[in-house]
Amino acid sequence: MEIQRKLLKTHYRKLKGIKSLPLKNVSPEIPIRSDLLSAYYDSKPYHQCLNRYGNSLVDLRPEIIGLSREMNNFPREVINIFRVTGKLAEKYQIEAYVTGGFVRDLLLRRNNKDLDLVITGDLENFIRALADRLGGEWSYNREFHTGNIQLSTGFNLDLAESRREYYPRSGALPEVEPADLLEDLFRRDFTVNTLLLVLKPDGWGRILDFFQGSKDVERGLLRVLHRFSFLDDPTRIIRGIRLAVGLGFAFARETKALLKEALTVADFSILSTSRVLKELRLLFADRVTPGLLRMMQEFPLFKLLNLEIEIKADFFRQFKELEAYLEYFQEKNYNIKVWLLRMAVFLEDIHKQEIEEWGLSALNQRILSSYARNRGILSRLNRELDPVELVKLLKGLTTEEIILLLVKSGKGKIKENLLYHLEELADREIEINGFDLQEMGLKPGPEIKDILQKVYHAKLRGELKNRREELAFAEKLIKRWE
Numbered sequence: 001m002e003i004q005r006k007l008l009k010t011h012y013r014k015l016k017g018i019k020s021l022p023l024k025n026v027s028p029e030i031p032i033r034s035d036l037l038s039a040y041y042d043s044k045p046y047h048q049c050l051n052r053y054g055n056s057l058v059d060l061r062p063e064i065i066g067l068s069r070e071m072n073n074f075p076r077e078v079i080n081i082f083r084v085t086g087k088l089a090e091k092y093q094i095e096a097y098v099t100g101g102f103v104r105d106l107l108l109r110r111n112n113k114d115l116d117l118v119i120t121g122d123l124e125n126f127i128r129a130l131a132d133r134l135g136g137e138w139s140y141n142r143e144f145h146t147g148n149i150q151l152s153t154g155f156n157l158d159l160a161e162s163r164r165e166y167y168p169r170s171g172a173l174p175e176v177e178p179a180d181l182l183e184d185l186f187r188r189d190f191t192v193n194t195l196l197l198v199l200k201p202d203g204w205g206r207i208l209d210f211f212q213g214s215k216d217v218e219r220g221l222l223r224v225l226h227r228f229s230f231l232d233d234p235t236r237i238i239r240g241i242r243l244a245v246g247l248g249f250a251f252a253r254e255t256k257a258l259l260k261e262a263l264t265v266a267d268f269s270i271l272s273t274s275r276v277l278k279e280l281r282l283l284f285a286d287r288v289t290p291g292l293l294r295m296m297q298e299f300p301l302f303k304l305l306n307l308e309i310e311i312k313a314d315f316f317r318q319f320k321e322l323e324a325y326l327e328y329f330q331e332k333n334y335n336i337k338v339w340l341l342r343m344a345v346f347l348e349d350i351h352k353q354e355i356e357e358w359g360l361s362a363l364n365q366r367i368l369s370s371y372a373r374n375r376g377i378l379s380r381l382n383r384e385l386d387p388v389e390l391v392k393l394l395k396g397l398t399t400e401e402i403i404l405l406l407v408k409s410g411k412g413k414i415k416e417n418l419l420y421h422l423e424e425l426a427d428r429e430i431e432i433n434g435f436d437l438q439e440m441g442l443k444p445g446p447e448i449k450d451i452l453q454k455v456y457h458a459k460l461r462g463e464l465k466n467r468r469e470e471l472a473f474a475e476k477l478i479k480r481w482e
């Protein structure tokens, strides 16, 4: 304990302003009044920060966690990144830490290849020297003082100078200024993401924990640091839900109240759709579980896209089936845009015009809005169908669009037809072409197209197995033609 205190002191001396973070706990049960909100967003960066501290939900109670023994078991590549970065920081006489999800996952013993590094000095020269030592592609953003290094081993390093963020309006992109480390931590989303792993040799193997983040990791709790967190950045609502479901964590009582409040009072009209979609893409990269659906019933997150989507009871059945189909088809190497497909299940009533401004590709827009467009086909699929008719009905639909019909349909015959199409017909092609027919003596002209189509139809019906049989069938047709 004594050693810990000493260590903290050594680190603190370097953390300018540590004592001046004027945190004041305020009950989140009292809703944020609109005059308080406008005063907050109209204020200057410094005052906005003070306002956040004055509406803090955490205590500044620093602790050090010793990890050096566990670090012996880390993968060599990770230790190498840590050591090289730490030594370089020592040379540049600055501090360098790993923070965010990587440290959280470290305590949870979960693998993570995305490292967020925060340094307390000039990043531009540092990142160049670091990339030189580690190898890999790197980039630096002069405006935001952030950078990235991609290593060939699959590790991705995001680097930033410690900074404060200032939000001109709720949901607007933050403006960024350099700041000390504590301020940098205080602007973050959840306490579990505010842990700092020291990289420099003199602090090797230690985690600095200012806001009881490690205890929250242990208890499985997501806690925001101040009352304006979800209003400053509403995409944190989606991040929070992703973390809660993915890690099996729960929202702390006050955080839950603030999340609900943000969904009720925040104005999402200026929120960037691409930022929301980026978070949704991450959320729907993983399977949609009943737990996630229940959360979405409680927290209507599509409001961030200005959509009112009811999470219907039948969605539980649809997602159960969808996840089983996805597993089945992915095992068979079908190439499926899973996040879009999962999202399309929710957007069953959405038309293309409603999502045109989202900045997605034409194909992605089509997939997202496909059920409202294609649901009319379902009634025509509810009977025994000749394969040629079936292909005609589903012509031009992507695998995603067909799987969507499959999970929405819920009925036996329709399902049979759709599955037969996906597994047997969608990829069936003929192996002969117009040149083969010309070699048999046919002149270029409409007959060629007609005969190829007849061959294709025969193949769809399973009457032809291979190129030899196709050629023989075409020859018979040509003879009949003559």
Ligand code: CTP
Binding pocket: 099, 100, 101, 102, 114, 116, 158, 187, 188, 189, 190, 193, 194, 233, 235, 236, 239, 243
């Ligand atoms: N962050 C934040 N608000 C956001 C996005 C990110 O406060 N809207 C902070 C979080 O503290 C996060 C850090 O920035 O830990 C880095 O962001 P990112 O790399 O996107 O997240 P990870 O830490 O990697 O978390 P995860 O593994 O959950 O994606």
